[in-house]
Amino acid sequence: MEVDDGAELCFPQLLNTSCRKSTLPQSEAVFLNTLLSSISMLTVALNLLVIISVSHFRQLHTPTNILLFSLAVSDFLVGLLLMPGEILRNIHCWFLGDLMCSLYIYVGYIIPAASIGDMVLISVDRYVAICHPLHYTTRITVRRVKLCVCLCWFCSVFYCSLFVKDDLTQPGRYNSCYGECLLIVNHITEAVHLALTFIVPVSLIIILYMRVFVVAVSQARAMRSHITAVTFQRSVTLTANKSELKAARTLGVLVVVFLLCFCPYYCVSLTDNSLLSSSSGTFVIYLFCLNSCLNPVIYAMFYPWFRKSIKLIVTLQILQPGSCEANIL
Numbered sequence: 001m002e003v004d005d006g007a008e009l010c011f012p013q014l015l016n017t018s019c020r021k022s023t024l025p026q027s028e029a030v031f032l033n034t035l036l037s038s039i040s041m042l043t044v045a046l047n048l049l050v051i052i053s054v055s056h057f058r059q060l061h062t063p064t065n066i067l068l069f070s071l072a073v074s075d076f077l078v079g080l081l082l083m084p085g086e087i088l089r090n091i092h093c094w095f096l097g098d099l100m101c102s103l104y105i106y107v108g109y110i111i112p113a114a115s116i117g118d119m120v121l122i123s124v125d126r127y128v129a130i131c132h133p134l135h136y137t138t139r140i141t142v143r144r145v146k147l148c149v150c151l152c153w154f155c156s157v158f159y160c161s162l163f164v165k166d167d168l169t170q171p172g173r174y175n176s177c178y179g180e181c182l183l184i185v186n187h188i189t190e191a192v193h194l195a196l197t198f199i200v201p202v203s204l205i206i207i208l209y210m211r212v213f214v215v216a217v218s219q220a221r222a223m224r225s226h227i228t229a230v231t232f233q234r235s236v237t238l239t240a241n242k243s244e245l246k247a248a249r250t251l252g253v254l255v256v257v258f259l260l261c262f263c264p265y266y267c268v269s270l271t272d273n274s275l276l277s278s279s280s281g282t283f284v285i286y287l288f289c290l291n292s293c294l295n296p297v298i299y300a301m302f303y304p305w306f307r308k309s310i311k312l313i314v315t316l317q318i319l320q321p322g323s324c325e326a327n328i329l
Helices: 002-007 026-056 063-090 097-131 133-139 142-163 165-169 187-226 232-271 273-277 279-302 304-314
Strands: none
Touching: 026 063, 026 279, 026 304, 063 097, 063 142, 063 279, 097 133, 097 142, 097 165, 097 187, 097 232, 142 165, 142 187, 187 232, 232 279, 279 304
């Protein structure tokens, strides 16, 4: 009997203090872990292609692409760090120690906060480009965008350190047995965290994109009605507007997919945080992680420059001298 009990424990040598393994059937556990492992590797590979593309080719050093670069970095970290951690947590056994558990939880708060910050910046970028096109080049510069991205990551790191400081100073303080990895926060702190990292940013994103949608529709109608009788100067303006509208549509798809993947996770956290450890919680966490894999797929579908850069990277043409000056756009 002791052998059977020990086989169900994360640490069989600690019969009285070890956590028990997941009660999921072995076939289901293997399937879920294999699925998440595949998504993790695909997420790392695809987002690494985005990071290399934007950083290597000079034509892609635009304000909007810098924001996509920052988002790709956070998605890359999701595939590299968070998904493997979820595989361990899926079997209810954490073998990496209390300190690594605290750091994992810390990083698990930083990355979503930075991703949501990037989405807000992307929404602001499209709002200025569509609603105030004459001021876009002066207000949205590469230098300012880089500064905003750095501030976004710094604020995420600083804020999340305050949120999990007790667990960082005393790793494992919330664990009831060996092999457990969790963080317990009171309802007030959780409510403030959800408001600052989800409700307020998402509300701002929705408001900005509603405004962008209204202006984009009016501009599209104006272009269709005047497309046959325009001067050369106005034709150039309309072409520029059309390009901005296409970019707004593409990034709009990105934002919608982001909200569809993130909202279930935060809704479950808002209603009952304990549900995250159930089967429904596992589903929303996997959906949350899946978003990081979908973003590069959206780039490949809508951005020709990403498909061209993938070809140059895969064929190792980026190793040739002067490849950073290649014509990608």
